[in-house]
Amino acid sequence: MTRLLPGILAMAAIVVASNILVQVLFGQWLTLGAFTYPLAFLVTDVMNRVYGVAAARRVVLAGFVVGVICSFIGTQIQGEFGPIVTLRIAMGSGLAFLSAQLLDVAVFDRLRAGRWWRAPLASTLVGSSVDTLIFFSVAFSGTLAVLEPGNDVSWAGEMLPLLGVGPQVPLWVSLALADWSVKLALALIALVPFRLIVGRLTAQLA
Template identity: 75%
Template sequence: MKRTYLPGIIAMAAIVVASNILVQFLYGNWLTWGAFTYPLAFLVTDVMNRVYGTAAARRVVLVGFVVGIFCSLIGTQIMGEFGPLVTLRIAIGSGLAFLIAQMLDIGIFTVLRNGKWWTAPLVSTLIGGSIDTAIFFSIAFSSSLSFIHPPTDVSWAAEVLPLLGVGPEAPLWVSLAVADWTVKLTLALLALVPFRIITARLRTS
């Protein structure tokens, strides 16, 4: 593995670890602090893709995936008020969502990389982030997927409430997913600024 990949690897690992820790702390009714750090993984992937190419981006994603699995394994051994901090469904949902969404991001970015500078990072992150949210929340909390691990109690997530407290009635986990998705879309736009600055500096260094 080339030495130039090291900053990307460290950044990805730090984001995954931080997100796994911060997801334990609520921000308002629908989010956790982890929702604000996790989307930065897409920024790291896109920077690596732009500067070092597809292969480098995939290597960094695989490192993040392994680190995420390690964090999930630790979480399953830590008991909280209602059981393990990380259930098997959350671990599976988190791992699959990360790997599929990040690899999709890389594929879309690669196809669009010759367009305007902002097209590839914006489109790939918007689509990848949307898929990430859909996969994670469906596997982790949807009652229709309870067969994945029947002992996991997700009845609290199935409570029917107004969407985000103001919209039509929907299961609680749907509100959590929509809030998470909104943050990802917002950060995808904001991340264009550091993406432009970081890639410009790395490509001239």
């Protein structure tokens, strides 16, 4: 377990930072949390490559527990329009994180024997896509209002041009697409630190 501590601490730090920074807007479609959360996939992939599937899953579960704690704290903090974390956001966040990260672990493991970049890139792209779909659907889609009838998210369903320039879609779709685009870009950028960190850790274990 000691060898996993850096990964667990890194995952916990990313989850905590993302829960805080998601409250800070960045432009019209994003929050600062969109730039920190994707690093969770980097941590998972590094742990998977160096220590294996079981280790990666333990780090994911640790991150999930930290996320649940953050969500609970957020439900107790009142913002201008109520709790800063609603039940739907908490459910979407937890379900998206756990599903996407465990899927990332599974995809990575299936591809680990290929070229070094295939497993981290493919697993992150798949995991990020699932994460975005689950979170924004559960948290903001009007079709799932039954999850929290007392929470008015009609603002997220306002019909607006996609990212300000495309066809008319619900606002939450633009938010999801912007978030997903950042995840995809960071998946490519993260290949550099992935290669460097894995090389260093592997050398230390040799």
